[in-house]
Structure formats: structure tokens, C-alpha cells
Amino acid sequence: MDFKNKVVIITGASSGIGTATALMFANQSAKVVLVGRNEKALQDVAKKCETSKGIKPLIVKAELSVDDDLKNIIDQTINVYGRIDVLVNNAGVGVQGSIRDGIEPYDRVMSTNVRAVYYLTSLATPYLVKTKGNIVNVSSVAAFKPIRDMNFLPYCTSKAALDQITKCVAAELGRDGVRVNSVNPGATRTPFAQAAGLTLEQQNELYKAREQTLPLGKMAESEDVADLILYLASDRAKSITGSIYVIDNGEILL
Template sequence: MTSSTAIPFADRVAVVTGAGSGIGRATAVALAEAGARVLGVGRRKEVLEETASAHPGIAVLPLDIVEEGAAEEVVATAVERWGRLDLLVNNAGSTAVMPLAETDRSVIGRLFELNVTAPSLLAHAALPHLRATSGSIVNVSSTYGHRPLPGGAHYAATKSALEQLTRSWALELAPDGVRVNAVAPGPTRTDVLVAAGLPDDTVQEMFAYERERIPVGRLGDPEDVADWIVRIADPRGTFVTGQVLTIDGGLELV
């Protein structure tokens, strides 16, 4: 019989937002492979079903997390299905290329709604269940949450806000046995830039520029980030909270 030490998330339940592709999909699969029962949440049903097909431990909920009542529905779905909730991974987010000269109020609002408000409401809805299981929250920030991003300041500001929420919640919830950490990926091969409306050739130019700057000489893969989300969320890591782990191939050093 395989021990729970070998399968750290056995009998535990996780919610992963933005699970239809990229880091979210890789995280859902990695958690399921580590023994968790995973509810993958996202807007696009078809790509969520592709995620679910990757492992029998993954169920999906097509839903826009910025909608009214969405946070409560996500948490209720997981708890009704499996009876508990141990981990919330706030991965869903969006970016925008928006220099100050082109500032658009609606773009700012959408960025903060998805990148800051929605994770806050999900954490709020999950909290009673996380307290009951001594669970944890992992927020997905960005290397640009703590370094400047010319032309993308408002995106960077949302990630900076998420990192500050991480630290503050960690202090607030430590007495309840709930840990809160974050990972901050650098440039990673996902479809987030295409989803932001950038042409493919522009995306490839940006990737090439970033690749040249990264000390290890390559862009990140979603699995690079997912692996560390699983590690920092490991229920055996009870002494790790309030941390922001940068996963960017050394980019923040240059």
C-alpha cells in the first residue's frame, strides 16, 4: 500500500482557477497526480474538459469568477462534491499592455477585478473550510509583482497587490493554521498574451526578447511553475507561510 507520505495530497481537495490552459492546467494535473481531488475552474468549457481528460481526479466547473456569487458557487461545488476543501490556488488572471499615455479606465477595472478582487472573494468564501482542514492558499503573482514593467504598470500593480494580500493574509490566518503563499512566475509559455489580444508575431517577439534576458537561457514552462505550487502547498510544509517564491530563471537578478 502506498503511504500518504508518498502521496501528500491523498484525500485532500483543491480548487484551481484558470485551469483550462497553461499554469492552471499544469497545476490541476500535478495536484491530481499527487493524490488530490481537484476542481478546475475557468470560463471555457471545451478547454476545461481537455484538462479533466488528463487525470480522473479532476472535475471541472465552467464559470467566470468575476461574476456575482461566483466565489460562493466555486467553493460550494467543491465541498458538496467531496465534503471538504484543503487548498485554493488563485491562478486565473489577465494582463494588458497599456502605457500610461493610453490609460483606459475600463482596462484598469477589469485587471483589478480579475487579478485582485476575484481572488479575494474566493479566499473569503473558502476560509471557513480552510480553517477546518488547516489548509492553504497559493496565489499566482508574477516576477513583475515586485519589479517594474514599463508599458504594463497596471498589470504589475495588480500582482504587487496580490503579493501584499499574500503576506497580510498569512499573518492574519496563521493563528487559525491556514497558510498563505504565492509563486511569482517569470515569462512562461502560456496563451495569456494572446488572450490579451496581442498578435502572434508580437507575442513571439516579446518571448524572444525575454528569452535573451533570462540567465538560464529559456522561457518557463507551465510545469516549472506547477511543480513549485505543489511543493509550497504540500500539507507537510506547516512552517512555510507568507512567502513569495519567484520562478523566473534568474530574471529578477538582472
């Protein structure tokens, strides 16, 4: 896979799957746009990306629930590179909440996991049409089944909605030569669980339980997911659109 002269926007690039994806695209000579809230972490990722092929990434600090920040991502990318070839909607938040907790957890999750993806995709679409580019959304197996050992109703709902966005946008933009696909990880070794409110001890216990119960007896690593994202964004997947790719070590079978 070669992404030379391709411009790739990656949201949530400061850690986990986003970082692994950025490094892999950089290793394939892409011009990477790193988007996230933690500017210092983005700078650290940018240094690693530049070491790979000598191409300095563009860093855009953004809060995805703010419309002006979303517009700024596109504006800065076009001002610097003049084009967009790939949009990786990776950023997402996991908030614990049940139906008894009212509407606030739902609104908080949907603003980032669904609304931001919808709007950023809308803003990027004219440029993706010009380049016959593509979109990869990072969803979750939570789109298909509840996370039973955690109250994750808002998160599960948001990922089901994201999968429908993937399919609908793929159907709409197919004739324009723009492909849209989704990668749906299961349990993956990232900072996600702690960011969702678990302590380090609780996270470690959760990981241990997952490794004991998953059919393949292990969790996915960020690099495993990133590798699938790169495949779907590459010309090797030129006949794939509107597809939902599960990468979960068999979790969905349980």
C-alpha cells in the same frame, strides 16, 4: 508528495500554469476542482486528470468577476466533496494599458486579479480553517518591476496588490493553522501573451528576446511553476507562510 483525499480548487485551470498544476495534483491523487471560463478546455483537462489516478475532477465554469460565480465555486465544491484543503488562485488577466488610457484597463484587471482573489479566499476561509489547509496565489515578478517592453501598468499594479493580500492573509490565518504563500513567475511559455493582445508573431519575438536576455538563457515552462505550487501546498512546506517565491530564470536581476 501525496494529496490523497485532499480537495484542491484551481482557478484558471483550462490552460497554461493552471492546467499543468491540475495534472500534477491529479497525479498525486488529489480531488481536483477545475475552474475556468472555457468549459470545453476544462473537459479536456479533466479527462487527462482522470487518466492519471482514475479520480474524476469536478468542473466549475465561472467568470471570476461575477460574485455569484465565485459563490458557486465554493458551493459546488462543498456539495460534492464536503471540504477544501488547498486553494490555488491562479487565474489572472493581462491587459495592456498606460496611465494615459483612463481607468477602464485598471478596473478590468483588478476585478479578476485582485477582487476575485480577495472574495474567493474569503469564501473559502471557513473551510480551510477546518482542514488546516493552505492557499497558493500565483502572482508575477511584475509585482516588483515594470514590464518595460509592454504597457502593463494595470497588471503590474494588480500583482503588487496580490502579494500584499498573500502577506496579510497569512498573518491573519496563521494561528488558525492556514498557510498562505505566493508563486511569482517571470516569463513563462503559456498562452498569456496572446491573451493579453499580442499576435502570435509578436509573442514569438517576445519569447526570443526573453531567452536571449534572461540570465539562465531560457524561459520557464508551466510545469516548472506547477512543481513549485505543489511543493508550497504540501506538508514539505509546513513551516512556510507569507512567503513570496520567485521563479523567473533570473529575470528580476535585470
